[in-house]
Amino acid sequence: MIYYFKVRKAEKGYWGNFPDLEGSTTQGETLEEILSNAREVLDLVLETDFDYKCEIPLPKKYHGKSYHPVACDPTIGFPVLLRKTRLARKWTQKDMAKKLGVSLSAYQRLETPGKANPTIKTLDRLNELMHLPLSFLFDQAA
Numbered sequence: 001m002i003y004y005f006k007v008r009k010a011e012k013g014y015w016g017n018f019p020d021l022e023g024s025t026t027q028g029e030t031l032e033e034i035l036s037n038a039r040e041v042l043d044l045v046l047e048t049d050f051d052y053k054c055e056i057p058l059p060k061k062y063h064g065k066s067y068h069p070v071a072c073d074p075t076i077g078f079p080v081l082l083r084k085t086r087l088a089r090k091w092t093q094k095d096m097a098k099k100l101g102v103s104l105s106a107y108q109r110l111e112t113p114g115k116a117n118p119t120i121k122t123l124d125r126l127n128e129l130m131h132l133p134l135s136f137l138f139d140q141a142a
Contacts, residue, residue, distance in 0.1 A: 008066065026040075
């Protein structure tokens with residue numbers, strides 16, 4: 001998923017945050033450094049909020065010179081998107097495992113940040129079941 005990071009010039013270097021995500025502030029001496037730090041912060045915030053079952057907003061697109069698109073790790077973005085879509089349908093993980101024809105533990109791995117690595121076949125089946133908006137994982141303009 002692509003979130004937009006707002007960079008601001010500081011007295012020495014830069015600081016910035018993701019407007020859509022609380023607790024996502026970081027800094028750096030150069031633009032390159034702060035954008036590298038932003039990717040780490042994005043993954044950390046998404047994974048932490050996911051673990052604590054916090055509501056994670058889908059990314060919005062922002063415009064302007066100070067906004068920079070930053071992609072999260074797909075092994076983190078996919079579980080976030082999958083859980084969000086499943087919960088919107090009021091399905092349990094057990095429901096999903098049954099619908100996919102996999103064990104509960106196999107399904108739970110799909111919703112585990114850092115461990116989700118679905119096959120193309122599984123992605124196709126998820127799309128059939130849920131119309132999962134996979135473009136959010138890859139599009140620059142989500």
